[in-house]
Amino acid sequence: MDRLFQAFADATRRDIVRRVTVGEYSVSGLAALYAMSFAAVQKHVAVLERASLVTKEKRGREQIVRANHAGLHKARSLLDEYEVIWRQRTERIADLLAETDPQANEKSAGKAETSEAEA
Amino acid sequence: MDRLFQAFADATRRDIVRRVTVGEYSVSGLAALYAMSFAAVQKHVAVLERASLVTKEKRGREQIVRANHAGLHKARSLLDEYEVIWRQRTERIADLLAETDPQANEKSAGKAETSEAEA
DNA sequence: CCGATCTACAACCATTTGGTTGTAGAATAG
DNA sequence: CTATTCTACAACCAAATGGTTGTAGATCGG
Numbered sequence: 280m281d282r283l284f285q286a287f288a289d290a291t292r293r294d295i296v297r298r299v300t301v302g303e304y305s306v307s308g309l310a311a312l313y314a315m316s317f318a319a320v321q322k323h324v325a326v327l328e329r330a331s332l333v334t335k336e337k338r339g340r341e342q343i344v345r346a347n348h349a350g351l352h353k354a355r356s357l358l359d360e361y362e363v364i365w366r367q368r369t370e371r372i373a374d375l376l377a378e379t380d381p382q383a384n385e386k387s388a389g390k391a392e393t394s395e396a397e398a
Numbered sequence: 399m400d401r402l403f404q405a406f407a408d409a410t411r412r413d414i415v416r417r418v419t420v421g422e423y424s425v426s427g428l429a430a431l432y433a434m435s436f437a438a439v440q441k442h443v444a445v446l447e448r449a450s451l452v453t454k455e456k457r458g459r460e461q462i463v464r465a466n467h468a469g470l471h472k473a474r475s476l477l478d479e480y481e482v483i484w485r486q487r488t489e490r491i492a493d494l495l496a497e498t499d500p501q502a503n504e505k506s507a508g509k510a511e512t513s514e515a516e517a
Numbered sequence: 518c519c520g521a522t523c524t525a526c527a528a529c530c531a532t533t534t535g536g537t538t539g540t541a542g543a544a545t546a547g
Numbered sequence: 548c549t550a551t552t553c554t555a556c557a558a559c560c561a562a563a564t565g566g567t568t569g570t571a572g573a574t575c576g577g
Binding site: 285289291315316318319322323326339340341 | 543
């Protein structure tokens with residue numbers, strides 16, 4: 280999980296994932312697209328591979344880089360979880376506000392959450 | 399963008415985001431939950447703040463840490479883009495396969511993509 | 518008021534990161 | 548066959564990272 284997000288924490292690597300999702304590229308094909316050494320691009324691909332965001336397939340002397348959808352899906356799933364938590368929270372607050380007097384209850388809710396968090 | 403994903407590339411920080419999405423925590427409240435120094439947790443919070451994933455609000459001598467939904471949403475949006483690209487790709491391939499002879503066309507599609515990528 | 522709690526900030530450290538240049542073997546093209 | 552292309556790997560470097568201990572000021576509780 281650390282590796283997965285770490286892999287996305289670089290613009291070149293995000294671009295590589297985008298390109299290999301759109302179409303098929305060899306490592307050298309990718310290297311031609313960026314203003315950096317071949318070895319640097321190689322390293323980026325290695326990071327992505329290690330994070331299971333891409334796979335490499337040897338084709339003759341070339342290595343073809345392909346997107347691994349499952350890796351991407353994994354990251355999305357985690358972020359979706361946070362979204363769910365967030366929605367639950369906002370709904371919970373909305374419910375409380377709808378039930379009783381806004382001012383008195385907002386104060387009470389704040390206290391309840393704090394003591395829950397510190398417990 | 400780099401910072402945003404970088405911030406998620408650590409388990410403690412992911413956990414911090416989860417907690418402050420669920421409920422309200424002070425920095426020291428968070429620090430009590432992890433087996434590391436206060437200063438280390440402080441650093442993690444600083445990373446999250448810098449990535450706009452949380453906000454800090456001074457309340458007396460305490461700093462209350464809150465989730466910033468917009469930051470999270472931003473990361474999700476980017477990952478959604480990849481999903482869209484992926485879907486477009488799989489649909490495009492499915493269309494091609496549905497139109498003509500599977501074997502001959504699969505080979506032709508592979509070639510067309512390669513030359514497009516290298517152009 | 519004073520001790521306790523909370524925080525900001527600094528300096529340190531080992532490890533990792535994102536790049537570089539260099540070497541050399543494998544595959545390909547002419 | 549030979550020059551070119553492609554790749555793996557190594558060594559290097561400056562900067563960043565994820566932790567540590569230490570100092571000191573602000574706020575709080577009794």
